[in-house]
Amino acid sequence: MTPAAKRDLSVLIVGAGPVGLTAALELARRGYRPRIVDKATGFAPETESRALAVNVRTLELLEPVGVSEKIVAEARPIREIRLYSRTRLLLRVETVRAEGRYRSLHTLAQARTERLLAARLAEFGIAPEWQTECLDVTEPDRPRVSLQLTDGSLTEMRPDIVIGTDGAHSAVRKSAGFAFPGEALSQIFHLADFRYRKPVDISHAEARFQEPGVIARFPVSPDTLRYVSSLADYKERIDHPAAIAETVWESTFHVSFRHTEEMSKGKVFLAGDAAHIHSPVGGRGMNLGIEDACWLAWLIDEGRTAEYSKLRAPAVRRVMADTRQNTRMILLKNPILRALRNAVVPALARLSWVRQEGLKGALGLDTPAPPWLGPQA
Numbered sequence: 001m002t003p004a005a006k007r008d009l010s011v012l013i014v015g016a017g018p019v020g021l022t023a024a025l026e027l028a029r030r031g032y033r034p035r036i037v038d039k040a041t042g043f044a045p046e047t048e049s050r051a052l053a054v055n056v057r058t059l060e061l062l063e064p065v066g067v068s069e070k071i072v073a074e075a076r077p078i079r080e081i082r083l084y085s086r087t088r089l090l091l092r093v094e095t096v097r098a099e100g101r102y103r104s105l106h107t108l109a110q111a112r113t114e115r116l117l118a119a120r121l122a123e124f125g126i127a128p129e130w131q132t133e134c135l136d137v138t139e140p141d142r143p144r145v146s147l148q149l150t151d152g153s154l155t156e157m158r159p160d161i162v163i164g165t166d167g168a169h170s171a172v173r174k175s176a177g178f179a180f181p182g183e184a185l186s187q188i189f190h191l192a193d194f195r196y197r198k199p200v201d202i203s204h205a206e207a208r209f210q211e212p213g214v215i216a217r218f219p220v221s222p223d224t225l226r227y228v229s230s231l232a233d234y235k236e237r238i239d240h241p242a243a244i245a246e247t248v249w250e251s252t253f254h255v256s257f258r259h260t261e262e263m264s265k266g267k268v269f270l271a272g273d274a275a276h277i278h279s280p281v282g283g284r285g286m287n288l289g290i291e292d293a294c295w296l297a298w299l300i301d302e303g304r305t306a307e308y309s310k311l312r313a314p315a316v317r318r319v320m321a322d323t324r325q326n327t328r329m330i331l332l333k334n335p336i337l338r339a340l341r342n343a344v345v346p347a348l349a350r351l352s353w354v355r356q357e358g359l360k361g362a363l364g365l366d367t368p369a370p371p372w373l374g375p376q377a
């Protein structure tokens with residue numbers, strides 16, 4: 001596409017979460033001028049950390065636009081993930097690879113990642129239009145979009161391309177007629193971020209089976225840890241590494257496994273949670289969505305958008321299957337199956353190919369490599 005044609009292509013991105021911001025950035029760096037709208041009043045508060053894991057694939061993808069170095073400067077590297085049955089160590093998964101520019105899993109609060117993406121987008125002269133809600137998208141072959149603006153007035157537009165990055169309850173997905181089949185777990189998960197009075201060990205993440213149930217612990221910042229659990233009384237079971245200064249954020253959430261069969265319809269494309277949702281086990285949701293956004297921007301630039309769904313589906317299915325299996329394994333209720341799991345997991349972990357596959361999954365390198373990046377050093 002010529003530079004003029006790129007400027008003339010009207011792209012509407014609905015949703016300024018990490019995935020929408022990435023789509024806007026990846027288009028902007030190639031010379032496009034997308035419009036990005038969001039119904040919220042602004043970014044979620046920085047205390048709501050949400051997605052923490054930033055994997056190697058994401059760092060590789062965000063390098064050309066110059067965001068990875070900013071993430072790495074703020075984020076904490078995680079060297080290993082440990083799995084315990086109560087106090088017995090079952091497994092250590094290394095999350096550092098021997099080679100490559102980006103070698104380890106990092107953690108950074110999603111609220112910070114979003115702000116870094118938006119700051120870079122601002123350098124292209126593009127900012128999210130807040131309090132602008134997409135009400136519906138119809139006629140996918142030549143999309144007709146209804147928007148409600150800040151002042152409450154309604155407007156209609158006909159962009160060449162609509163990218164729905166409006167999260168799990170996506171209005172774009174529903175109104176454009178995509179089905180979202182899957183299952184919801186009845187299990188409620190609990191989460192709290194604790195800030196301590198002094199710095200704590202943030203070199204690793206861990207999950208501890210309580211037999212039954214699980215409590216997982218993740219570094220948020222040098223003095224803050226997140227605990228996530230399937231148990232309502234998890235707070236009484238935590239062995240805190242230092243005195244608590246404050247509970248920064250507390251929440252509960254349900255988990256569903258759903259994805260659309262197709263990720264596009266005519267000129268309407270879905271990316272991120274709008275297209276697939278699963279449990280946070282493995283920390284893949286945001287990372288997978290960022291991958292979608294990067295692939296889509298590349299395909300738009302290549303004039304190959306018809307291939308988007310076909311190219312992304314294998315990655316989505318793979319991550320969805322692994323996450324579902326790992327979530328089931330963590331939540332096992334039957335004591336015999338739990339004993340079997342606790343015997344099999346350490347035995348499997350002694351096999352080198354299992355360790356290699358585990359490392360690939362932890363770093364997000366188990367999905368097809370982005371062709372536009374070339375071999376990663």
Ligand SMILES: Cc1cc2nc3c(=O)[nH]c(=O)nc-3n(C[C@H](O)[C@H](O)[C@H](O)COP(=O)(O)OP(=O)(O)OC[C@H]3O[C@@H](n4cnc5c(N)ncnc54)[C@H](O)[C@@H]3O)c2cc1C
Binds near residue numbers: 040054172283
């Ligand atoms: C507790 C928890 C922990 C997690 N941990 C991880 C992790 O470690 N790693 C990881 O990769 N993922 C993790 N995730 C998942 C991750 O948070 C999501 O996958 C990620 O936020 C998806 O990004 P998104 O941009 O697709 O959607 P969202 O972040 O949901 O953003 C959607 C945006 O669209 C806007 N919007 C919605 N509807 C409309 C509309 N009609 N019009 C205009 N705007 C609209 C919303 O206001 C919002 O800003 C976690 C999730 C949870 C709940």
